[in-house]
Amino acid sequence: MTFTIPIENGDAVKIAEAESQRTLYPYVTGTSIVAIKYKDGVLMASDMGGSYGSTLRYKNIERMKAIGKHSLLGASGEISDFQEILRYLDELTLNDNMWDDGNSLGPKEIHNYLTRVMYNRRNKFNPLWNTLVLGGVKNGKSYLGMVSMIGVSFEDDHVATGFGNHLARPILRDEWHADLSFEDGVKLLEKCMRVLLYRDRSAINKLQIAKITEEGVTVSQPYSLKTFWEFSSFHNPTASAEGSW
Amino acid sequence: MTKQHANWSPYDNNGGTCVAIAGSDYCVIAADTRMSTGYSILSRDYSKIHKLADKAVLSSSGFQADVKALQKVLKSRHLIYQHQHNKQMSCPAMAQLLSNTLYFKRFFPYYAFNVLGGLDEEGKGCVFTYDAVGSYERVGYGAQGSGSTLIMPFLDNQLKSPSPLLLPKQDSNTPLSEAEAVDLVKTVFASATERDIYTGDKLEIMILKADGIKTELMDLRKD
Numbered sequence: 158m159t160f161t162i163p164i165e166n167g168d169a170v171k172i173a174e175a176e177s178q179r180t181l182y183p184y185v186t187g188t189s190i191v192a193i194k195y196k197d198g199v200l201m202a203s204d205m206g207g208s209y210g211s212t213l214r215y216k217n218i219e220r221m222k223a224i225g226k227h228s229l230l231g232a233s234g235e236i237s238d239f240q241e242i243l244r245y246l247d248e249l250t251l252n253d254n255m256w257d258d259g260n261s262l263g264p265k266e267i268h269n270y271l272t273r274v275m276y277n278r279r280n281k282f283n284p285l286w287n288t289l290v291l292g293g294v295k296n297g298k299s300y301l302g303m304v305s306m307i308g309v310s311f312e313d314d315h316v317a318t319g320f321g322n323h324l325a326r327p328i329l330r331d332e333w334h335a336d337l338s339f340e341d342g343v344k345l346l347e348k349c350m351r352v353l354l355y356r357d358r359s360a361i362n363k364l365q366i367a368k369i370t371e372e373g374v375t376v377s378q379p380y381s382l383k384t385f386w387e388f389s390s391f392h393n394p395t396a397s398a399e400g401s402w
Numbered sequence: 403m404t405k406q407h408a409n410w411s412p413y414d415n416n417g418g419t420c421v422a423i424a425g426s427d428y429c430v431i432a433a434d435t436r437m438s439t440g441y442s443i444l445s446r447d448y449s450k451i452h453k454l455a456d457k458a459v460l461s462s463s464g465f466q467a468d469v470k471a472l473q474k475v476l477k478s479r480h481l482i483y484q485h486q487h488n489k490q491m492s493c494p495a496m497a498q499l500l501s502n503t504l505y506f507k508r509f510f511p512y513y514a515f516n517v518l519g520g521l522d523e524e525g526k527g528c529v530f531t532y533d534a535v536g537s538y539e540r541v542g543y544g545a546q547g548s549g550s551t552l553i554m555p556f557l558d559n560q561l562k563s564p565s566p567l568l569l570p571k572q573d574s575n576t577p578l579s580e581a582e583a584v585d586l587v588k589t590v591f592a593s594a595t596e597r598d599i600y601t602g603d604k605l606e607i608m609i610l611k612a613d614g615i616k617t618e619l620m621d622l623r624k625d
Contacts, residue, residue: 182409276467279412280510303444307414308467311437311445322442 183235183286185209187220188359189321190231190290191349193333194299194314195342198370199292201231202346204354205379206361213361221367223374225250228264228293229367230271233318234306235286242285245274264293264300268310276308288318294371317349320357325349339368351382413465413513414439417600418450419549420461421590422519423561423583424527424542424575428611431519432587433461434549434595434622435604446603446624453615455480458496458520459608463547464534465513472512475503493520497530497538504536511535515546525612527575539566542574549594549601556590580609588620595622 185207192201207215220239221231224246232239249270253262262270268291278284284306292301302312315329328349337345343366353360362381367374395401417438422431433450436443451461452473460476462469479499483491491499497518504512516532531544542563545553563574576583587607595602602625607618 179408181406272467272470276471279467282408282412284410305414305439306410307412308471309414309416309439309444309465310467310470311448313445313447322444326442 179283180235180238180286183238185214185236186286186359187218187233187236187239188357189317189319189325189353190220190233190288191317191321191325191329191346191353192231192290192292192301192315193329193337193342193345194292194301194335195337195339197339198294198299198368199229199301200339200342200346201229201290201292201367201369202350202364203231203233203367204350204361204364206359206363207236208359213359216361216363217379219365219376221365221376223369223376224267224291224293225253226261226373227295227369228262228267228291229369229374230267231290231292231318231367232287234288238285238287242271242274242287242289246270263295264291264302265295267291267293268300268302268304268312272304272308272310275304275306275310279307290316290318293369297371320353320360321349324352324356328352347382351384354382354384413468415464415513415548415600416444416466417548418463419545419547419553419591419594419598419601420450420463420515420517421545421553421557421587422461422517422529422543423557423578423587424519424529425578425580425583426527426575427521427525428580428583428609429459429519429521429527429529430580430583430587430607430609431459431461431517432591432605432607433463433547434591434601435606436600436602437466438600441599443603449606451606451608453608454496455490455493455520457522457610458491458493458518459610459615460496460500460516460518461546462514462516464515468512469514472503472514472516476500479503492523493518493528493530494522494540496520497528497540500530500532501536501538504532504534508535515550517544517546519608520610521612526573527610540574542576545590547601549591549598552594552597553590556593557586560586580611584609584618591620591622 203220207218289304303316304310317325367376420433437445437448518530522528532538564572605620609616
């Protein structure tokens with residue numbers, strides 16, 4: 158970050174540059190992540206958009222990544238901070254591997270680590286501007302949790318970030334049940350993603366669905382949802398209110 | 403160059419209510435299981451009660467990330483204590499530790515509203531109530547959190563204990579039986595749930611006695 162500062166007060170230059178090292182606002186952001194537990198593990202959905210304020214700058218961002226053998230991390234918020242978190246996790250999983258003791262970090266451990274990282278950054282007033290979703294399966298047990306940028310964390314059978322919390326969670330509360338089949342799980346996620354597509358202006362119609370089971374992680378190829386815009390009231394929206402838009 | 407202000411707050415209120423009542427040989431600690439942020443519910447099944455020692459159970463509402471960090475600090479300090487003293491911490495000792503831990507962050511507080519319940523060295527129930535920066539006192543009953551203003555006056559009415567200023571010092575524990583105290587707790591939470599949007603979903607009740615801890619779950623309104 159650069160500042161133009163009047164030169165009369167030379168100290169102000171040094172102080173301002175020192176001040177500017179903290180995150181103040183996000184720049185390139187990803188929108189919601191929606192995730193559910195199902196019969197064999199966890200399903201997670203996200204779109205591939207990266208917005209620069211109101212501009213849709215990037216349309217090919219993968220916001221879900223496999224971590225180690227047992228976990229899947231999805232992030233909304235600042236993309237560069239997500240990439241930084243992936244670097245932290247790379248180091249964590251590398252060190253875990255180097256022990257070479259047959260043990261590997263499970264989703265619960267990764268979730269705890271991420272919670273500590275986010276909380277500690279918040280304590281230093283320099284947050285990582287993300288809301289993270291951590292899903293995974295280890296030893297047959299599924300795990301799904303969420304961490305916010307100030308360190309609030311919890312686990313549940315279904316989670317969603319950002320707009321997903323407002324639009325997708327109510328659908329999940331109504332229609333989620335234990336032991337969903339893969340097809341039903343995907344249908345449920347697509348239902349949520351379609352609502353988000355209609356109502357979240359930063360959502361784009363290019364999404365991926367990731368699945369994590371005991372066998373590992375698979376991230377689908379990007380695809381788009383069918384949408385319907387031919388509602389009669391969309392055709393002449395001002396019919397009942399002349400002069401409005 | 404004016405000082406730049408953060409456009410985010412390091413604090414959030416995740417809501418919820420905690421209550422504890424001390425009896426002659428038991429202590430009841432209860433809290434709802436709703437975790438919220440703003441006008442959204444994050445989880446309907448989040449426990450706010452944590453056992454710190456055999457005879458000391460902490461219930462905290464407020465900012466969940468700070469509550470979690472506070473519990474970690476207390477848990478690890480308790481472990482060190484056990485290594486050094488070869489015994490568990492008593493409830494009054496844990497009460498002092500909690501106060502000191504909170505005051506340690508006097509200038510960037512843990513946004514946690516705590517009620518500590520347990521059994522004292524004589525086996526009688528004890529409840530300690532705190533503010534966010536560690537000022538505490540031993541009481542016969544306590545309520546903290548978003549529903550505390552609704553619950554406390556009712557508890558005052560039902561459990562009014564003698565003034566702590568009287569001499570000789572009178573027992574502030576309730577003469578109610580364990581079953582009556584649990585019933586009272588269920589009543590106050592059902593009432594608080596009606597009017598406090600941050601309280602609801604489920605009620606978790608822990609009953610601490612000399613022979614162990616019992617947990618009970620009760621449904622509350624989900625709206």
